[in-house]
Amino acid sequence: xxxxxxxxxxxxxxIIRNPYYVFxxxxxxxxxxxxxxxxxxxxxxxxxxxxxxxxxSMTTFSVMGSSIMTVGIRMVQEQSLGWSVYMRITPLPGSIxxxxxxxxQTVMHAFSVIVIFVAGFLMNGVQMSIGQWIGSGxxxxxxxxxxxxxxxxxxxxxxxxxxxxLSNITYMLxxxxxxxxxxxxxxxxxxQTIGQWLPSYNYGSGVWSIAAGEAPGLKPILILASYLILxxxxxxxxxxxxxxx
Amino acid sequence: xxxxxxLEHVSKIFAGKTAVEDVSFVIPRGSVTAVLGPNGAGKTTVxxxxxxxxxxSSGSVRIFGQSPKDAQVKRRIGAMLQEVSVIDGLNxxxxxxxxxxxxxxxxxxxxxxxxxxxxxxxLNKRADKLSGGQKRRLGFAxxxxxxxxxxxxxxPTVGLDSTSRRTFWQQVEALAxxxxxxLFSTHYLQEAEDAADRILLFNKGKIAxxxxxxxxxxxxxxRSVSFIADLEDGDxxxxxxxxxxMCSIPGVRDCKEEEGRWSVTADNTDTVLAAIFRYNIPARDxxxxxxRLDDAFEVMLTHDxxxxxxxx
Numbered sequence: 001x002x003x004x005x006x007x008x009x010x011x012x013x014x015i016i017r018n019p020y021y022v023f024x025x026x027x028x029x030x031x032x033x034x035x036x037x038x039x040x041x042x043x044x045x046x047x048x049x050x051x052x053x054x055x056x057s058m059t060t061f062s063v064m065g066s067s068i069m070t071v072g073i074r075m076v077q078e079q080s081l082g083w084s085v086y087m088r089i090t091p092l093p094g095s096i097x098x099x100x101x102x103x104x105q106t107v108m109h110a111f112s113v114i115v116i117f118v119a120g121f122l123m124n125g126v127q128m129s130i131g132q133w134i135g136s137g138x139x140x141x142x143x144x145x146x147x148x149x150x151x152x153x154x155x156x157x158x159x160x161x162x163x164x165x166l167s168n169i170t171y172m173l174x175x176x177x178x179x180x181x182x183x184x185x186x187x188x189x190x191x192q193t194i195g196q197w198l199p200s201y202n203y204g205s206g207v208w209s210i211a212a213g214e215a216p217g218l219k220p221i222l223i224l225a226s227y228l229i230l231x232x233x234x235x236x237x238x239x240x241x242x243x244x245x
Numbered sequence: 246x247x248x249x250x251x252l253e254h255v256s257k258i259f260a261g262k263t264a265v266e267d268v269s270f271v272i273p274r275g276s277v278t279a280v281l282g283p284n285g286a287g288k289t290t291v292x293x294x295x296x297x298x299x300x301x302s303s304g305s306v307r308i309f310g311q312s313p314k315d316a317q318v319k320r321r322i323g324a325m326l327q328e329v330s331v332i333d334g335l336n337x338x339x340x341x342x343x344x345x346x347x348x349x350x351x352x353x354x355x356x357x358x359x360x361x362x363x364x365x366x367x368l369n370k371r372a373d374k375l376s377g378g379q380k381r382r383l384g385f386a387x388x389x390x391x392x393x394x395x396x397x398x399x400x401p402t403v404g405l406d407s408t409s410r411r412t413f414w415q416q417v418e419a420l421a422x423x424x425x426x427x428l429f430s431t432h433y434l435q436e437a438e439d440a441a442d443r444i445l446l447f448n449k450g451k452i453a454x455x456x457x458x459x460x461x462x463x464x465x466x467x468r469s470v471s472f473i474a475d476l477e478d479g480d481x482x483x484x485x486x487x488x489x490x491m492c493s494i495p496g497v498r499d500c501k502e503e504e505g506r507w508s509v510t511a512d513n514t515d516t517v518l519a520a521i522f523r524y525n526i527p528a529r530d531x532x533x534x535x536x537r538l539d540d541a542f543e544v545m546l547t548h549d550x551x552x553x554x555x556x557x
Contacts, residue, residue: 006346014334082329089296089326091319091391092347 004096011104015070025066025112029058030119032181037124049212052128053183055120056136056207061180062116063109063140064200067147068154069167071105075155076163102148106141113137132210139207139216146199146224149231156238174200199227247274249395249426250295255304257290257450264290266450267304272395272428277421279437280430282447288430289327291447292399295428296324308395320348323393325384327400331372337361337383338368341390348391360416361386378409385413389420396420398429402436414440438462468535470517471508472528487526494520 015021037051044050078084087097117133120126128136150170157163175181177191178200184192195201202223206216250272257265265287272278280288293299294306297313308318332340338354341361345351352360358368361382367375372383381404388396398417402410417440421427431437437444438458446454446461454461476483487507491500496512507528511517514533521528 003346006343010335010339010343013339014332017334077333081331081333082326083332085298086326086329088298089319089322089324090344090347091316093316 003092004100007092007096007100008103008107011100012107014074015066015104015108018070021066021070021108024069025062025108026115029062029116032061033058033116033120034123048127051120051124052126052211053208055117055124055126056140056211057180057204058120059113059116059136059140060200060204060207061175062112063144064147064175064180064203065171066109066112067105067144068151068171069164071101071148071151072154072157072167073160073164074101075152076157076160079155080158080160105148106144109141109144110137113140128211132213135210136207139210143203143206143220143224146228146231147203149228149235150199153231153235153238156235156242174198177201178204180204197223199224248272249274249276249309250428251305251307251310252291252295253305255291255294255301255306257287257294257299258302264450265294265301268450268452269304270445270452270455272426274394274426275421275424276443277417277427277441278429278443278445279441280428280445280447281432281434281437282430282453283432286447287450288432288447289399290450292397292428292430296322296397320391321393322395322397323388323391324397325381325388325399325401326397327403329384331375331380331383333371333373335372336369337363337372337375337379340372340383341368341386344387345390350392351390352392357386357390360389362412377404378406381405381409385416393425395426396428398427400430400432402431402433410436462535468512468514468533469508469510470514470521470531470533471506472521472531473505474507475527475529487524490520490524490526491517 033054037054075084078087088094114137117137151167154163154167154170157166177187177195178184178198179187179195180200184195184201187195202220206220206224209216248271252271253269255265255268256263268287268291280291282288290299294301295308295313297306297308297318306313309321311318332343335343338358341354341357345354345357361367361379363379363382363386367379372380375383381401385401388398402413405413414436417427417429429440442457444454444456444458444461445452474487476487488500491497491509494511494516496516497509498512499508499510501508509517518531518533520526521531
């Protein structure tokens with residue numbers, strides 16, 4: 001237990017001290033939110049609904065990014081620095097190491113969610129019921145698990161620069177095609193069809209429903225669960241194969 | 246004496262290439278063992294199997310009578326590995342606190358700081374911003390975090406300056422005095438000779454020799470007698486006869502002239518000296534010499550390469 005607490009603390013310290021985290025996960029989404037709700041006139045009919053919707057888009061954008069990128073890049077870094085080999089000769093069980101990584105990440109996500117929500121509230125006075133706020137926050141945290149798994153999948157790669165390049169591209173493509181920047185309705189129909197099957201769209205759609213006062217549908221939950229299983233199986237399979245040397 | 250580590254007929258094959266072949270040895274408690282050998286001799290592979298990082302292809306590795314992967318074992322060992330950098334985003338003190346939290350009876354943080362020789366400012370420095378030497382000292386303190394019974398150092402002094410090297414070996418000596426069992430790998434022959442009480446000489450994945458530094462030296466070094474012979478110039482008969490006489494002494498391997506000095510290589514230099522006097526060879530400025538382990542090492546390796554060249 002002492003180990004677990006210590007490890008969680010350490011992981012959080014490492015994330016918060018990472019300048020990329022502050023930039024990508026906090027600053028970027030807030031700036032985007034400001035631009036697309038305050039400066040650019042998007043011409044939507046219901047400005048209030050749009051402001052709530054887009055706040056959710058930006059929060060999911062933030063959390064998805066740090067799930068994929070921070071986890072993946074960090075794992076590759078630790079591998080290439082030999083640090084993860086060193087951890088294997090210490091008595092720290094691999095499971096605790098992994099759990100605290102995921103836990104530390106989730107705590108940081110909760111922090112991002114709070115910061116971005118507060119920013120949205122202060123900028124546009126986004127109004128939702130307490131239940132909606134909490135529900136949205138919880139959805140964003142829980143439904144980020146498939147992206148954490150995707151992060152560990154990127155974490156099996158060998159080189160830091162290819163990992164950061166590839167995960168960045170994946171992240172941006174998923175964000176755009178999943179309607180996190182612009183609602184998917186404005187896309188050509190082919191892109192809409194693709195987008196609907198992406199984990200990013202389903203991640204967003206659950207919380208968009210909550211923000212609009214509805215319960216998330218079954219479809220996004222099922223799709224996200226399938227992606228979670230896919231990413232986990234792949235990541236475990238690759239890791240086992242690498243360790244069998 | 247209790248055995249801390251036991252390897253029995255251990256082999257390791259990587260993608261069809263044999264890195265370690267049928268290696269067996271035991272490490273008794275309180276010993277300081279050097280695993281010595283040229284690059285690619287299998288030293289690091291043996292160490293990583295002892296540490297449970299790699300699985301032997303065949304044979305068994307036991308530490309404290311258990312599998313090296315056992316958590317009980319990991320609580321009692323410490324290691325400094327090659328090519329391990331430090332974790333990012335944490336300062337030296339945080340890294341130390343983190344690692345010591347893994348062990349049931351860790352050293353105090355102040356003891357670890359002393360072992361690393363860190364000042365309070367250095368302790369507050371981000372670990373990834375430390376200099377190479379400081380990182381190594383941090384690694385040393387981390388290896389000792391759990392107050393281990395068995396310590397592994399893989400090429401511990403590569404890249405260190407001579408002062409840091411000396412400090413390191415003094416610390417190792419102090420640890421040995423406390424009864425810690427130490428195993429280190431090196432390709433610095435001098436270090437193995439000075440710091441260890443036993444040398445396991447590795448070559449091409451096998452143990453080429455196993456013994457005290459003295460034994461290794463006497464087994465593998467060449468001794469020689471050298472002198473200046475006052476033979477008349479062009480007196481080929483005298484030269485030829487001398488070479489013939491020297492070479493017929495049992496144990497003499499070579500008799501050759503280099504820049505005016507004759508040198509006779511033999512197992513026993515006394516018999517060579519006796520022969521010089523017996524045959525009235527006009528020798529003066531007679532010196533006897535013994536090669537250091539460096540030479541022995543060289544001899545062994547070139548010897549092996551010659552054999553290989555012959556067989557291929």
